[in-house]
Amino acid sequence: MIDAVGNHEGSETLHAEAAELLPGGVSSNFRLGGPSVPLFFERAEGSHLYDVDGNRYVDYVLGMGPALLGHAPADATAAVAETLARGQLFAGQHRAEIELARLVVELVPSAELVRFGLAGSEMVQLAFRLARAATGRPTIVKFEGHYHGWYDTALVSTAPTLDEDESRALGEPSAPHLPSMGQSVAALADVDVLPWNDLDELGAYLDRHGESTAALIMEPILCNTCVILPRPGYLEGVRELCDRHGVLLVFDEVISGFRVAGGGAQELLGVLPDLTVLAKSMGGGFPVAALAGRREVMELAGDGRVLHGGTYNTNVVSTVAALAVLRKLRADGPTIYGDLARRGTRLMEGLSEVAAERGVPLHVQGLGAVFNTCFGVDDVQSYRDYRHADADRQRALLRALIDRGVRVTTRGTWFLSAAHTDADIEQTLEAAADAFGAL
Template sequence: MTNQQTDEEISASNLSNTDVVSRAKEVVPGGAQTGLRAQAYDCGDVAFDAAEDATLTTVAGEELTDYHLAFGPIVLGHGHPRVDSAVKEAIDRGVLYGTGTTELEVEVAERLTDLLPSVEMVNFANSGSEATYHAIRLARAHTGNEKILKFEGCYHGWHDYVDVSVYPPAAELGDVDGGPERRPYPESDGMLSAAVENTVVVPFNDPAAFREAMATHGDELAGVILEPVPHSVGCLRPTDEFVATLDAETSERDVPLIFDEVITAFRHSAGGMQSELDADPDLTCVAKAMGNGYPVAAVGGRRDLLEQAGGDHESGVVISGTYSGHPVGLAAARETLDIVDSEEVPEQLADLGDRYRAGLRDLLEDHGVEGRVVGLRSIFSLQFGVTGEPRDYEDVVGLDEERFRDFAQGMRDRGHFFTPNPYKRHHLSLAHGEADLDEYLDDADEVLMGV
């Protein structure tokens, strides 16, 4: 399989990827809906026409095996028949009510409280960013404080409260006054400086630095937010000591601990990472794999924290959104959660993930290429120019970006699609199988020979 557009393919569809991308660039900044989507163009223009199972089809008719899976939501494969028919049924019944409640909302809320050990109540949203925004507002209201502590290399969405120190460039890395805190780095122009100033940034997996930051800022913190397994930089595995320290320090000071499980929940485990780590978060954000590609998210957690958003007109926390609790997302979530849980999808995918990782590690060794393969269960990343198990962002920042882009290009030319962003990751779904694995490793062998 190749993604070179033959004249035949172009004439069959009458379109080329470049036609569509050029038109997009006239009317959409960068020709894609986010900068991250535009990064795909580093391997040539690409405009999609269809997606089914593990296959993407471009407007020119090329077929690509999808390891991007839309940054992770697609856990069952594109167009899963049970999920799609549940959505169709839901919209046949009624598209949007915007007030009151529905049995569907209640069922999905009940399901989340059953699955996620720390969650007693939930409020729905449509994206992970909305969920982290709501979580922080709940935490600020509870504590009366404004500062948020986050970890370098963790991504929690695009809003000002959290878009700090996700991918600080090497030249911007640094401590605050020689202490354990890292200099907060705003990821976007146009951010409110107060939001950046109210962010305390600490290295991941460093219990001593965290304890010291808590001793300094504990009384002025509204919350501590983290990806329990930061996949925004490939994969950092939290140490037991780090997790225990997070839990103990935040409980002692009644600072809400916010688990951002937008990537991990339902992909790595039906109960989220919180069901496996020795921590009891106060608030949890979920999205992505919850709806197998349909827009749906939630913030959940302790009853007393969520009840602040009870809708009192005079006071309390406002959590609002015309489309919150939309039947399309919730119907998808009800079905997806059911399949993930009853078919033990995370466990099935973990086995396949292990085989991709092992195969890639062998190839790096065979070809004498410096690099490492990181990941967990259905997620993996190939990082060039770095070795050893990464513990924090500084262990990732030196990776060889150009080499990864060359690898991504070589693989795309052979029919495998993933973002050429070297900090991102491959994802697997229930639609990926043995044949995909063999084809991927054979082609990676060829590409690594030339990289």
């Protein structure tokens, strides 16, 4: 049965009040937008969100991905509650971080040493610093449509227009596109941008610029653009080119890590990076992130040659929450990932079917645990394919779904959790069928 949503009056009132104190009435720009205003929520539990107007949603946003085990996962909340009275920050070490590091090393195939932080964006900075220190080279290569956090050194060409770029020669960096006013152009002086999923581009670039390239960073599954999988042989080819040119390979597994498999995309796809950025799913909603990687690179931070700091790193709450999540994934991995794949596939196929029945040209792409829906494009293999997607239609669908009690990210990315049930999936398909009819 569809959970018809009433009004958003409470959210509208609170948003007006918030806007007096918070720019845009929000605390992250990614929360701007929504049905009429950014919604205000009362609580979240399992696969559901409850807003201040008493509306209930099946949630496929999951806090932008972290709630892999569902909202308020019992193991993590119990572990956190148990430690609350014992203090949070020692400006020193505690036992739980050793065990957490051990679990990361156990689960993530390329991990030998681990440093912890609070957010993906900051661990990307550590990856860049280590890569430059390890190679003695300045340049970081990132790829069109990949997102590596909001800091000046990484925020470039996340959704470029590419208009001015069509005459670019093979393997030459594409024109950098700065998404935000106020960004430091200097901070991007040693960052080059290339099209992804194209070995010829990368090979030609490294033939010319390999000697000054410290690292490539990529989402090994491009979750931030349409959930694009690497072409067969692409990651293997990238690995080979990196080895040939002495360039470090950094996988940003902030979304794919612990989500697409216990060991992330590198386990699923069988190609190992030198450094891996992890965040989101490892904390079950609590703020925790990690950089994991090869011993000889990570050790540069261990003797102080590369600086990594952070007052709140391995605070007790984040650490024990992550420990509970990773223990659960290690213990129940086969069931959890099996269910995610089965339910996610059912949802993807069901969405395609109900859209086709109503003549709606919906394109569904990705994996069960994370996939994307969009319009006006087909078989998207790169950001360049995706930029022709129909954003207006996308917005209309997401609003129609919200009105029917289903919440999806504004980019059309759907995250599944271990808490979603078969009943949630069927209810979502019913809501989607109704929404497609209304579009």
